[in-house]
Amino acid sequence: MKLRRLSAVAAGVVTVLALVPSAVAAAGGNGAPAVPKDSLRALGAKQGLRVGTAVDMAKLGTDAAYTDTVAAQFSVVTPENVMKWDAVSPSRGVNNWKPADQLVQFAGQHGQLVRGHTLMWHNQLPSWLTSGVSDGSISTTELRDILHQHITDEAAHFKGRIWQWDVVNEVFANSWDTPTSDGLNSTDFWVQHLGEGIIADAFRWAHQADPKALLMYNDYNIAGQDGTNTKFQAVYNFVKSLRAQGVPIDGIGEQGHLDTQYGFDAQRFQDDLQAYGDLGLKVAVTEADVRTFVNNATDQVPTSQLAQFAQPFEFSEMLKACELVRQCLSFTAWGVYDGDSWIPGTFSGEGYGLLYDVNLKPKPVYFALQQDLSLAAGPGHRNGPDSGDE
Ligand code: G3I
Numbered sequence: 001m002k003l004r005r006l007s008a009v010a011a012g013v014v015t016v017l018a019l020v021p022s023a024v025a026a027a028g029g030n031g032a033p034a035v036p037k038d039s040l041r042a043l044g045a046k047q048g049l050r051v052g053t054a055v056d057m058a059k060l061g062t063d064a065a066y067t068d069t070v071a072a073q074f075s076v077v078t079p080e081n082v083m084k085w086d087a088v089s090p091s092r093g094v095n096n097w098k099p100a101d102q103l104v105q106f107a108g109q110h111g112q113l114v115r116g117h118t119l120m121w122h123n124q125l126p127s128w129l130t131s132g133v134s135d136g137s138i139s140t141t142e143l144r145d146i147l148h149q150h151i152t153d154e155a156a157h158f159k160g161r162i163w164q165w166d167v168v169n170e171v172f173a174n175s176w177d178t179p180t181s182d183g184l185n186s187t188d189f190w191v192q193h194l195g196e197g198i199i200a201d202a203f204r205w206a207h208q209a210d211p212k213a214l215l216m217y218n219d220y221n222i223a224g225q226d227g228t229n230t231k232f233q234a235v236y237n238f239v240k241s242l243r244a245q246g247v248p249i250d251g252i253g254e255q256g257h258l259d260t261q262y263g264f265d266a267q268r269f270q271d272d273l274q275a276y277g278d279l280g281l282k283v284a285v286t287e288a289d290v291r292t293f294v295n296n297a298t299d300q301v302p303t304s305q306l307a308q309f310a311q312p313f314e315f316s317e318m319l320k321a322c323e324l325v326r327q328c329l330s331f332t333a334w335g336v337y338d339g340d341s342w343i344p345g346t347f348s349g350e351g352y353g354l355l356y357d358v359n360l361k362p363k364p365v366y367f368a369l370q371q372d373l374s375l376a377a378g379p380g381h382r383n384g385p386d387s388g389d390e
Helices: 002-019 040-045 064-073 098-109 127-134 140-157 189-194 197-209 230-244 266-278 307-324 364-375
Strands: 050-055 076-079 113-120 164-169 214-219 251-254 257-259 282-293 328-333
Touching (some): 040 064, 040 364, 050 113, 076 328, 098 113, 113 140, 113 328, 127 140, 140 197, 164 197, 189 197, 197 214, 197 230, 214 230, 214 282, 230 266, 257 307, 266 282, 266 307
Parallel strands (some): 050 076, 050 328, 113 164, 164 214, 214 251, 251 282, 257 282, 282 328
């Protein structure tokens, strides 16, 4: 275990440095406050792993404690909403890059990389687009041109400043969807209107606009969490075929939205990440959170005592799987603290999903991840005699 971990770590450092020559491993960047040595980002840097968070631009720069936490603890940031299509193009022909530009600037000032999220998704589309499609004023041919333009404009606007782009998000079928023969969701907005070929085109267009960004396919439950591994297999087969056709796809983002009520097969998760890696792809855990039932949405105290252990355990298992897969470049939590998480608004009665509590205090899961990162961070540090096993 130890040997495998160390070799994975060494190779990971080489991979990351090769991909990001200008990256500052653990420093805060020019003029930025020093990064605490025991922060998640500093510990992650010791094994070449970027530790990240989704960022809410309604809080960054206005909420001091929130802003300090983002700067001190994380080395890669993802805009939770402000790079989505409805945010960057509220009216047809009008672009609003400002909040996203502010995040990219903040990241630059704090030695952080940026995950761009997301260029093609069925959700958070501008209403001018969806209403035009539904009332027939935007034809299929025009829709394809509009998507091409959107991907080109956005990827070009941020050219050279995005480390990983989630080019395509959530187009594969879950067990409750009706799959195409390739396992895509047949009722996905893009698959339905433009066919499966649009996925390859989206990657080609993104690559043309920003040739150096790592281009990812991002989805949830694509590392075994559906129990049968069906969704993983569909993504695996599809992406393998894209690679064989020369489509410029560089990696897979496994979102990592877990719920303690369903259990979690950590070995399956690791094996699936590794399988993507073995295709020659990078991988990343892109939106990690582990939710559970809570007393109420304000306080978010788990209702089961066991959940207080399951929550950090499952989070930690995801991180360790990423650490053990050499191709796993980054591990990102989907938000900073429970008081600002999408979970209570979407899953009634659930919460407690993130690393910090509703008052922005670090939770047991924060310390569990800190410990995981420390353990993987470097060579053995004990003074005892050599065990003879190495
Ligand atoms: O911006 C409007 C604001 O003008 C309005 O006043 C307010 C009233 O409700 O809504 C605001 O928009 C909300 C937006 O977040 C920004 O706060 C939307 O209603 C709300 O639906 C939206 O939720 C986001 C959700 O994606 C939408 O699907 C969550 O914050 C975001 O965390 C979540 O993130 C997704 C990933 O992108 C993809 N993977 C799943 C993940 C969780 O759903």
